[in-house]
Amino acid sequence: MMGLWRGSEWAGRATLLRMNVTDAVLGRKSIRAFTDTPVPDELLATLLEKASRAPSGGNVQPWRIYVVNGDKMSAFLEHLADRDFEQPEYEVYPPGLSEPYRTNRFALGEAMYKELGIPREDKPARLAHMARNYLFFDAPCGLFCYIDRSMGPPQWSDLGMFLQTFMLLAEEAGLATCPQEAWAPRHQAVTDFVGAPDNEMLFCGMSVGYADLDKPVNRLESERMPLDQWCTFV
Numbered sequence: 001m002m003g004l005w006r007g008s009e010w011a012g013r014a015t016l017l018r019m020n021v022t023d024a025v026l027g028r029k030s031i032r033a034f035t036d037t038p039v040p041d042e043l044l045a046t047l048l049e050k051a052s053r054a055p056s057g058g059n060v061q062p063w064r065i066y067v068v069n070g071d072k073m074s075a076f077l078e079h080l081a082d083r084d085f086e087q088p089e090y091e092v093y094p095p096g097l098s099e100p101y102r103t104n105r106f107a108l109g110e111a112m113y114k115e116l117g118i119p120r121e122d123k124p125a126r127l128a129h130m131a132r133n134y135l136f137f138d139a140p141c142g143l144f145c146y147i148d149r150s151m152g153p154p155q156w157s158d159l160g161m162f163l164q165t166f167m168l169l170a171e172e173a174g175l176a177t178c179p180q181e182a183w184a185p186r187h188q189a190v191t192d193f194v195g196a197p198d199n200e201m202l203f204c205g206m207s208v209g210y211a212d213l214d215k216p217v218n219r220l221e222s223e224r225m226p227l228d229q230w231c232t233f234v
Helices: 007-018 021-027 041-051 071-081 101-116 123-138 153-172 181-194
Strands: 063-069 141-148 176-180 200-209
Touching: 021 153, 041 063, 041 153, 063 071, 063 153, 063 181, 071 123, 071 141, 071 181, 101 123, 123 176, 123 181, 123 200, 141 153, 141 181, 153 176, 153 200, 176 181, 181 200
Parallel strands: none
Antiparallel strands: 063 141, 141 200, 176 200
16 A cells, blocks of 8 residues: 555655665674773763664563763772672573583684683683673773563563664664673672662673774674574474
């Protein structure tokens, strides 16, 4: 029924057709070394507002985002330095991770440390790199994503869709990102700093900034399993 489209709808549809989502999807990856170039609050606000158009079952919109940027980043890192690790409120990976998931995770770690030039036997160097999660990999900005404790798995899936939407918009804007569930064992320290209420639970953090393209770790390209290993056309 093409004749029923109004002019504004045609304009909106034309805009969508000009957008190259594929480039954003293929260009996005987790960046683990950032420059100190500042990210304006106004740009972050614009991207977050656009990301709120992400799918949400029943339009519940369960995401609660806290932004740590600019001078607040230095204050946050000072705050974190005095806090111990805690018992995570959820398991980032299931105990006894089965195949092929265990191999996928293992292969990514080995590929990353190869780019960094850190051999398997150098445990201190590997731990030191992992600890850079808690510096946001030197990014000038970090986000923390929370969810109300009353929410269930369907709403947790909404968080993933929101975060992916934000990351693709950031890619379009020339920003790099790294989603980080590594913050799970620092949840209380984060909560105390950002002032999240007791009914909210930390899901993850995210580094946001401009990629340091001179750092070898940013050459890392994670592998994906072939389609026929995870998709069945019934």
